[in-house]
Amino acid sequence: MTSTTAAQTPQVVTDATPFDQIGGAQTVQRFVDRFYDLMRDDPQYGALRALHADDLTPMRASLAGFLNAWLGGPRDWFVQRPVLCMMSAHAAIPITHETARQWTHAMARAMDEADVAPDLARQINAAFERMSQGMATR
Ligand code: HEM
Known part of the structure; x- marks a missing residue:
């Protein structure tokens, strides 16, 4: 009888970063824009929308810039904000488990509607x- 071990499992070795795999900055901007469109337009994200400033334009650029770097692409966003920790940046925002759920729910939809590969989208989300x-925090 044969058994499958980890050593026998075929693996695809690639140098491509998640940023490359997703389709680069264009795809990131596409799903980030979709994310803020959903937040703006769908009442089920009302509590999440209420935490944000009226003008979402700066966030469209900032979240995309952060994600480019976080996914292994250009690091400009971190060069411009050398000491910004994303968890600390949110510490003063009254985030509930419900608004956190709304964030990832909208993001999952945004990636799906922007045609991010489903496996990759699942891992990222x-x-x-x-x-x-x-x-x-509450
Ligand atoms: C847990 C749910 C979250 C809520 C409720 C939330 C809320 C917010 C709010 C209210 C702001 C300030 C926006 C404004 O001034 O209009 C912000 C900024 C930001 N958030 Fe979140 N956020 C959440 C999760 C995340 C996650 C998971 C990420 C990263 C993957 C993220 C990335 C950012 C970035 C990059 C900024 C802008 C920081 C800057 O430009 O200085 N957020 N967030």
Whole structure:
């Protein structure tokens, strides 16, 4: 009888970063824009929308810039903000577990509607869920 071990499992070795795999800055901006469109237009994200400033334009650029770097792409966003920790940046925002859930729910939809590869989107959103729930304080 044969058994499958980890050593026998075929693996695809690639140098491509998640940023490359997702389709680069254009795709990131596409799903970030969709994310803020959903937040703006769908009442189920009302509590999340209420935490943000009226003008979402700066966030469209900032979240995309952060995610470019976080996914392994250009690091300009961190060069411009050398000491900004994303968890600390949210410490003063009254984030509940419900608004954290709204964030990842809208983001999952945004990635799906922007045609991010489903496997990659699932992995990315699993990380977002951990971050978001870690930001929730009540
Ligand atoms: C847990 C749910 C979250 C809520 C309720 C939330 C809320 C907010 C709010 C209210 C702001 C300030 C926006 C403004 O001034 O209009 C902000 C900024 C920001 N958030 Fe979140 N956020 C959440 C999760 C996340 C996650 C998971 C990420 C990263 C993956 C993220 C990335 C950012 C970035 C990059 C900024 C802008 C920082 C800057 O430009 O200085 N947020 N967030």
